[in-house]
Amino acid sequence: MNEMTGRAIEALLDVPSPYLIFLGDATETAFAKTAYGLRDWAPDRCVGECSITGAITLGLPILTPEAAVAAGAKAMVIGVANIGGVIRNSWLPMLIAGLEAGLDIVSGMHGRLGEEPVLRATAERLGRRLIDVRTPPRQLPVATGRKRTGKRLLTVGTDCALGKKYTALSLTNAFRARNVEADFRATGQTGILIAGSGIPIDAVVADFIAGAAELLSPDNAADHWDVVEGQGSLFHPSYAGVSLGLLHGSQPDVIVMCHAIGREQIMGLEDYRTPSIGEAIELNLALARRVNPAVRCAGIALNTSHVPPERAHEIESEIAIGLGLPVADPMRPGLRFDALVDACLADIA
Amino acid sequence: MNEMTGRAIEALLDVPSPYLIFLGDATETAFAKTAYGLRDWAPDRCVGECSITGAITLGLPILTPEAAVAAGAKAMVIGVANIGGVIRNSWLPMLIAGLEAGLDIVSGMHGRLGEEPVLRATAERLGRRLIDVRTPPRQLPVATGRKRTGKRLLTVGTDCALGKKYTALSLTNAFRARNVEADFRATGQTGILIAGSGIPIDAVVADFIAGAAELLSPDNAADHWDVVEGQGSLFHPSYAGVSLGLLHGSQPDVIVMCHAIGREQIMGLEDYRTPSIGEAIELNLALARRVNPAVRCAGIALNTSHVPPERAHEIESEIAIGLGLPVADPMRPGLRFDALVDACLADIA
Numbered sequence: 001m002n003e004m005t006g007r008a009i010e011a012l013l014d015v016p017s018p019y020l021i022f023l024g025d026a027t028e029t030a031f032a033k034t035a036y037g038l039r040d041w042a043p044d045r046c047v048g049e050c051s052i053t054g055a056i057t058l059g060l061p062i063l064t065p066e067a068a069v070a071a072g073a074k075a076m077v078i079g080v081a082n083i084g085g086v087i088r089n090s091w092l093p094m095l096i097a098g099l100e101a102g103l104d105i106v107s108g109m110h111g112r113l114g115e116e117p118v119l120r121a122t123a124e125r126l127g128r129r130l131i132d133v134r135t136p137p138r139q140l141p142v143a144t145g146r147k148r149t150g151k152r153l154l155t156v157g158t159d160c161a162l163g164k165k166y167t168a169l170s171l172t173n174a175f176r177a178r179n180v181e182a183d184f185r186a187t188g189q190t191g192i193l194i195a196g197s198g199i200p201i202d203a204v205v206a207d208f209i210a211g212a213a214e215l216l217s218p219d220n221a222a223d224h225w226d227v228v229e230g231q232g233s234l235f236h237p238s239y240a241g242v243s244l245g246l247l248h249g250s251q252p253d254v255i256v257m258c259h260a261i262g263r264e265q266i267m268g269l270e271d272y273r274t275p276s277i278g279e280a281i282e283l284n285l286a287l288a289r290r291v292n293p294a295v296r297c298a299g300i301a302l303n304t305s306h307v308p309p310e311r312a313h314e315i316e317s318e319i320a321i322g323l324g325l326p327v328a329d330p331m332r333p334g335l336r337f338d339a340l341v342d343a344c345l346a347d348i349a
Numbered sequence: 350m351n352e353m354t355g356r357a358i359e360a361l362l363d364v365p366s367p368y369l370i371f372l373g374d375a376t377e378t379a380f381a382k383t384a385y386g387l388r389d390w391a392p393d394r395c396v397g398e399c400s401i402t403g404a405i406t407l408g409l410p411i412l413t414p415e416a417a418v419a420a421g422a423k424a425m426v427i428g429v430a431n432i433g434g435v436i437r438n439s440w441l442p443m444l445i446a447g448l449e450a451g452l453d454i455v456s457g458m459h460g461r462l463g464e465e466p467v468l469r470a471t472a473e474r475l476g477r478r479l480i481d482v483r484t485p486p487r488q489l490p491v492a493t494g495r496k497r498t499g500k501r502l503l504t505v506g507t508d509c510a511l512g513k514k515y516t517a518l519s520l521t522n523a524f525r526a527r528n529v530e531a532d533f534r535a536t537g538q539t540g541i542l543i544a545g546s547g548i549p550i551d552a553v554v555a556d557f558i559a560g561a562a563e564l565l566s567p568d569n570a571a572d573h574w575d576v577v578e579g580q581g582s583l584f585h586p587s588y589a590g591v592s593l594g595l596l597h598g599s600q601p602d603v604i605v606m607c608h609a610i611g612r613e614q615i616m617g618l619e620d621y622r623t624p625s626i627g628e629a630i631e632l633n634l635a636l637a638r639r640v641n642p643a644v645r646c647a648g649i650a651l652n653t654s655h656v657p658p659e660r661a662h663e664i665e666s667e668i669a670i671g672l673g674l675p676v677a678d679p680m681r682p683g684l685r686f687d688a689l690v691d692a693c694l695a696d697i698a
Binding site for chain 2: 143239
């Protein structure tokens with residue numbers, strides 16, 4: 001067991017912070033979601049931003065790499081994406097300047113930093129690290145299914161990409177605001193940058209999905225909550241295996257079901273309809289009971305970003321009445337979200 | 350779609366055959382399961398055996414590597430395992446002799462062949478291949494969920510390691526004996542050696558489990574059967590994600606539930622009981638309906654190797670009455686197995 005714990009600590013991906021956020025040459029906010037996510041959810045980790053002339057700004061202090069280092073920065077994080085997910089040649093001078101100034105470089109893009117020869121050579125020469133947060137740690141364990149101490153919440157969904165990460169982050173913040181000890185546990189690249197550590201669960205070898213999830217939320221104090229970022233959906237024919245492994249390995253006491261208003265088709269698969277929210281709750285609970293018979297659904301996190309607030313409010317009420325559970329958009333603070341938080345923390349055991 | 354097909358053909362792991370089977374210094378048959386599996390299930394691929402003095406024998410012609418090449422062999426397959434799964438130093442002279450004679454070397458062990466410097470150097474010098482069948486092909490696709498032509502059967506289980514591979518092999522042979530076109534589709538290392546191709550599904554990156562399974566059983570003639578080797582179990586907290594990805598990607602028309610008499614605990618996890626056979630059928634069908642609403646369970650393959658035949662017969666009858674489905678041990682040919690094959694092929698659509 002001691003060996004296991006020792007390995008566990010090594011096996012989480014750790015990202016040095018605080019960050020200098022690099023915006024590249026992005027002129028559209030849609031390509032800078034990671035940068036905005038960091039600014040909004042990890043302000044303590046962001047000392048400033050830098051970019052190539054003409055790019056968008058986050059409104060953070062604009063710093064040279066040297067100034068960022070003087071302000072305490074440990075890493076330059078590439079906060080933009082592009083089609084293809086590759087490092088552009090025009091970015092290289094700034095990335096190299098970062099390395100020269102003393103920063104590690106961190107990327108969540110598909111293309112690996114080390115595949116860029118000039119970056120690799122510069123990092124090696126200076127003894128800096130190139131960290132790809134899509135690359136999982138090696139030597140993950142196979143899951144044991146052993147019951148762990150502490151409380152766990154997992155955000156699950158009717159589909160991919162509808163708010164599981166931001167729901168988990170909002171709930172973590174709300175728990176802390178009530179003086180409940182809580183940690184956000186990241187399973188995807190943006191989440192890992194926000195949390196400063198985690199495991200990119202969809203990139204691990206299949207045999208180790210549940211084992212990685214166990215590693216991510218180890219034994220903890222009895223009243224401590226790990227709030228685990230969900231991935232995919234049990235109903236998504238491309239990714240359901242990842243979702244099930246994460247569900248089993250997380251051993252949740254509580255799930256929160258995430259859904260986006262108007263999402264009727266599974267993302268990218270026109271032949272597949274999204275399940276009803278009730279059906280999705282039922283299947284997640286049925287499968288989660290295998291590892292925790294006491295698991296319960298605390299409520300529904302509704303992504304209402306595509307409808308006007310008053311209509312969103314109506315739909316939330318309808319769903320709440322239909323399912324008898326609290327419903328709230330975690331991006332809109334208020335009484336409804338408070339009720340969802342109450343339900344998560346309610347000890348009905 | 351064409352690009353996809355082109356990539357598909359490349360992405361299956363292909364093993365050159367026929368084989369010369371290497372038995373190392375094994376003195377116990379328990380360490381030579383792969384070798385016996387190949388002798389029994391792929392006799393056409395086995396031209397002979399070789400070993401270090403004093404090892405067990407399969408009863409195949411004992412050949413030097415040179416004689417094996419003269420008899421048509423293309424690869425030397427390591428047919429034994431040991432604790433730790435590593436290549437022993439005492440094996441190296443024979444493996445090198447194989448390379449020198451013109452054979453590729455194939456291994457299903459954990460330790461990679463290429464990590465043995467002398468093997469690597471010899472293979473490079475001679476232009477031979479070192480093939481690790483636990484290493485999945487690169488560039489697997491994400492699953493599309495698209496309905497494919499042809500029929501598919503998947504063996505599933507109440508637990509790991511209770512006969513899913515041999516059930517699939519037995520059914521494939523039985524289908525062919527009835528002049529039904531059928532292919533065994535391998536998802537694990539021994540299966541891949543038997544079939545000569547396949548994908549080690551538990552070694553692929555999590556995001557690509559279902560995609561790999563789709564690749565493994567591509568579009569085919571309407572009356573052709575792919576009989577897919579199952580892996581793990583939806584009820585195994587370590588591996589359920591692999592099992593669900595494989596279930597979704599295989600899109601089975603028929604499942605056959607595998608169970609071992611007397612297996613009451615999940616392998617290696619003393620806190621987990623095996624599910625009832627009925628419960629296991631229900632969950633597999635419920636999840637498989639997501640990709641094929643017409644999926645059905647044809648019957649139960651019962652591993653009776655640990656009970657006397659007359660007792661096995663009684664238990665088979667009890668289960669058959671309980672569930673209203675055919676039950677047979679696929680390793681014991683006879684009327685009961687014939688009835689299971691009938692049920693698989695019955696077109697009740």
